[in-house]
Amino acid sequence: MPQLHFDDGDGTLEMLRDSVAALAAHHPGAASLRARREAGADMDRELWGAMAEAGWTGLMLSEALGGSGLGPREQAVLSEALGRALICEPVAGSAVFLSTLFNGAPDNAEGARLASGLADGSLIVARAWRNGTVQARADGDGFTLSGAVAHVDQAQGATDFLVMGQCEGGPAFFSVPAGISGLGLDLQRSVDGALLGTLRLDGCHVPATGLVIGPDICAPLLERAVAATRLALAAELAGIAAQALQATIDYTTTRIQFGKPIASFQAIQHRLVDMWSDAELAFAAVNNAVEEAEAGEGRAAALAILAAKARAGDAAVSICRRAVHLHGAMGFTDECDIGLFLKRAISLNAMLGQPEELRLAFVNLERAA
Amino acid sequence: MATDWNAVSDDDFRQAFARLVEDCCPPELRFMRKQRPTFDEVAVFYHGLAEAGWLAPTWPVEHGGMGLGPAKHMIYVEEWGRLGGPRIPDHGIGLVGPLLIEHGTEEQKAFHLPRILSGEHVWCQGYSEPNAGSDLASLRTAAVRDGDAFVVNGQKIWTTLAHCANWIFVLVRTSRDEKVRQKGITVLLVDMRSPGVRVRPIANLRGETDFCEVFFDDVRVPAENVVGEIDQGWTVAKSVLGHERIFLGAPTRPEIAMERLEKLARARGAFDDPAFLSRYAKLRLDLYDLGSAFERHARILREGGELGADVSMLKIFTTELYQRITEETLALAGEDARLFDDIATGNDRVDAMNLFLDARAPAIFGGSNEIQRNILAKAVLRLPS
Numbered sequence: 001m002p003q004l005h006f007d008d009g010d011g012t013l014e015m016l017r018d019s020v021a022a023l024a025a026h027h028p029g030a031a032s033l034r035a036r037r038e039a040g041a042d043m044d045r046e047l048w049g050a051m052a053e054a055g056w057t058g059l060m061l062s063e064a065l066g067g068s069g070l071g072p073r074e075q076a077v078l079s080e081a082l083g084r085a086l087i088c089e090p091v092a093g094s095a096v097f098l099s100t101l102f103n104g105a106p107d108n109a110e111g112a113r114l115a116s117g118l119a120d121g122s123l124i125v126a127r128a129w130r131n132g133t134v135q136a137r138a139d140g141d142g143f144t145l146s147g148a149v150a151h152v153d154q155a156q157g158a159t160d161f162l163v164m165g166q167c168e169g170g171p172a173f174f175s176v177p178a179g180i181s182g183l184g185l186d187l188q189r190s191v192d193g194a195l196l197g198t199l200r201l202d203g204c205h206v207p208a209t210g211l212v213i214g215p216d217i218c219a220p221l222l223e224r225a226v227a228a229t230r231l232a233l234a235a236e237l238a239g240i241a242a243q244a245l246q247a248t249i250d251y252t253t254t255r256i257q258f259g260k261p262i263a264s265f266q267a268i269q270h271r272l273v274d275m276w277s278d279a280e281l282a283f284a285a286v287n288n289a290v291e292e293a294e295a296g297e298g299r300a301a302a303l304a305i306l307a308a309k310a311r312a313g314d315a316a317v318s319i320c321r322r323a324v325h326l327h328g329a330m331g332f333t334d335e336c337d338i339g340l341f342l343k344r345a346i347s348l349n350a351m352l353g354q355p356e357e358l359r360l361a362f363v364n365l366e367r368a369a
Numbered sequence: 370m371a372t373d374w375n376a377v378s379d380d381d382f383r384q385a386f387a388r389l390v391e392d393c394c395p396p397e398l399r400f401m402r403k404q405r406p407t408f409d410e411v412a413v414f415y416h417g418l419a420e421a422g423w424l425a426p427t428w429p430v431e432h433g434g435m436g437l438g439p440a441k442h443m444i445y446v447e448e449w450g451r452l453g454g455p456r457i458p459d460h461g462i463g464l465v466g467p468l469l470i471e472h473g474t475e476e477q478k479a480f481h482l483p484r485i486l487s488g489e490h491v492w493c494q495g496y497s498e499p500n501a502g503s504d505l506a507s508l509r510t511a512a513v514r515d516g517d518a519f520v521v522n523g524q525k526i527w528t529t530l531a532h533c534a535n536w537i538f539v540l541v542r543t544s545r546d547e548k549v550r551q552k553g554i555t556v557l558l559v560d561m562r563s564p565g566v567r568v569r570p571i572a573n574l575r576g577e578t579d580f581c582e583v584f585f586d587d588v589r590v591p592a593e594n595v596v597g598e599i600d601q602g603w604t605v606a607k608s609v610l611g612h613e614r615i616f617l618g619a620p621t622r623p624e625i626a627m628e629r630l631e632k633l634a635r636a637r638g639a640f641d642d643p644a645f646l647s648r649y650a651k652l653r654l655d656l657y658d659l660g661s662a663f664e665r666h667a668r669i670l671r672e673g674g675e676l677g678a679d680v681s682m683l684k685i686f687t688t689e690l691y692q693r694i695t696e697e698t699l700a701l702a703g704e705d706a707r708l709f710d711d712i713a714t715g716n717d718r719v720d721a722m723n724l725f726l727d728a729r730a731p732a733i734f735g736g737s738n739e740i741q742r743n744i745l746a747k748a749v750l751r752l753p754s
């Protein structure tokens with residue numbers, strides 16, 4: 001069955017897979033998702049704490065900042081396993097994104113505080129940088145931030161926000177503690193059972209020490225963080241695709257109609273084979289992107305990551321869609337887990353570029369040469 | 370002492386092969402439009418490879434081959450494609466040789482192998498019949514024992530290059546077992562100059578005659594021409610398909626088609642059209658990811674492993690992608706898609722129709738894509754029957 005293939009000389013990868021399985025035994029993904037949705041919460045704080053304890057929130061964070069300093073390979077294997085287990089706390093969008101930023105940020109006390117809180121789970125650092133704009137105006141002893149950013153994960157449960165603001169010199173990242181004056185939050189339900197926040201900043205004052213990443217290095221660092229996050233998302237999507245396929249094989253081999261398992265019918269078999277084949281391609285694309293990312297940060301890695309996120313997103317969404325269909329009427333019930341896989345796939349596929357956008361970015365980058 | 374090519378570095382091996390192709394393959398044979406040229410059309414290249422000892426890459430050295438393992442063999446095939454070497458009639462090299470080396474008698478090997486290398490014997494493969502295509506085990510061409518010979522009656526079809534071959538290896542029915550249809554099939558080597566053998570070429574959609582019908586009418590074949598055991602031909606024939614199965618899934622054809630699509634798109638200014646760019650991007654990424662998937666399987670071979678049944682996935686994807694790229698090229702051609710001839714693009718030409726028509730075939734041959742899906746359903750997904 002489809003999965004990532006890497007050399008695992010010292011057994012780290014196997015350990016990561018085992019550790020996800022062990023945690024999922026106590027916090028089954030689908031049950032956690034339902035509980036979170038029921039509670040109207042944007043995250044499961046207990047689960048997040050357990051994930052931090054397992055070392056997953058600081059996996060890529062440098063050891064100097066309190067993390068494990070591991071690379072794309074380990075992150076991909078972890079993300080793949082999280083996808084399979086449907087553990088939906090935002091490891092890619094949070095841990096991977098933030099770790100990449102903090103690893104590249106110049107030494108500063110506030111950045112170190114956030115990084116350490118990310119790694120040990122004591123802080124929830126929500127990221128507000130993509131859907132909207134915030135203006136950052138230098139004032140006497142710091143900055144004044146105004147604007148709004150939508151689709152912020154973990155916004156309700158956040159202890160801190162990392163907000164991208166436009167300064168005179170370009171974009172920069174600011175640390176904004178939750179609850180300060182001028183901060184407002186609107187919440188919407190996300191398709192995968194969480195809440196997405198729209199963060200409003202109305203003249204929020206941030207001290208000079210709150211400038212975590214300055215405009216001098218922000219743009220290239222952000223590009224690096226986006227690439228790392230897309231790669232982790234791709235691996236997670238591939239994991240979702242693989243599990244949705246397995247669940248559908250299991251269902252169709254036990255569902256009896258006309259006196260036979262429906263998976264014995266050629267019409268069903270060929271659909272399952274096509275789903276399997278799409279999943280195989282997704283894993284091949286992610287494997288390739290991890291290897292390119294490990295080889296360096298150049299154009300080859302950029303292309304490979306764009307391809308992997310596009311391929312895995314398409315594969316996960318379309319495999320889950322077909323999986324719902326092959327579960328028959330059961331697939332349309334909220335009680336059946338397969339719908340949760342579809343919803344999670346749609347959500348992750350929509351993050352940081354849908355496949356069409358990524359493919360166009362790929363050909364534009366390739367043709368620019 | 371012959372060179373141990375497996376021990377040579379990949380780069381040196383590539384360069385040696387490139388030099389050889391430069392030497393013995395004339396320019397007019399490079400990047401030929403014709404998919405399956407006849408033996409005479411490419412004889413100079415065939416003999417050139419043979420003289421240099423590079424004609425039979427996977428045969429053991431003792432039989433005049435190079436003794437390449439899968440890793441070097443993949444480079445050999447890749448370089449051949451990159452250098453634009455024409456396809457040679459290769460049933461002797463690729464199928465009969467390995468078949469005899471594994472299952473043949475000493476006499477068969479001593480007689481046939483040198484004649485394959487010299488080009489004296491040009492082979493074709495008689496498997497399919499009018500009523501035995503995907504369901505090959507239902508074949509009916511019969512061989513009946515008569516003293517020291519078999520008498521063969523029946524018909525083969527889709528026999529590639531039979532019209533320029535002088536030997537054919539056929540699967541024939543030697544007995545019937547109602548329960549196991551694969552039993553009772555035997556591999557027979559037949560001299561096509563024997564009385565009663567008749568060949569009729571069949572024109573294909575591209576207007577070429579790559580394949581033929583072959584009729585057997587009371588053809589007497591010496592019993593010593595049986596390969597392996599009588600009635601065990603199914604197993605014998607199947608055993609020669611090893612790592613070569615990966616080549617059915619190689620991205621070569623879609624790569625060629627993509628090059629043509631890009632050429633036509635540049636000539637038509639289509640890259641400025643967002644609708645085209647979107648469709649192009651999908652195809653381009655399919656090709657890129659196919660490369661990643663192919664690499665996964667190739668790596669297994671390079672590391673000394675064996676291919677699993679899952680390699681069929683490459684065959685399905687590459688052949689269907691080949692079709693989709695050529696379909697896009699025809700769509701881009703606009704009213705030029707009415708042409709059977711190539712489309713002129715400034716100083717160059719694009720064989721849009723040629724490739725579109727050619728792309729119909731690979732989804733059918735080598736086990737149709739539907740058969741491949743059946744295999745995957747059983748052998749990889751383990752679905753019930």
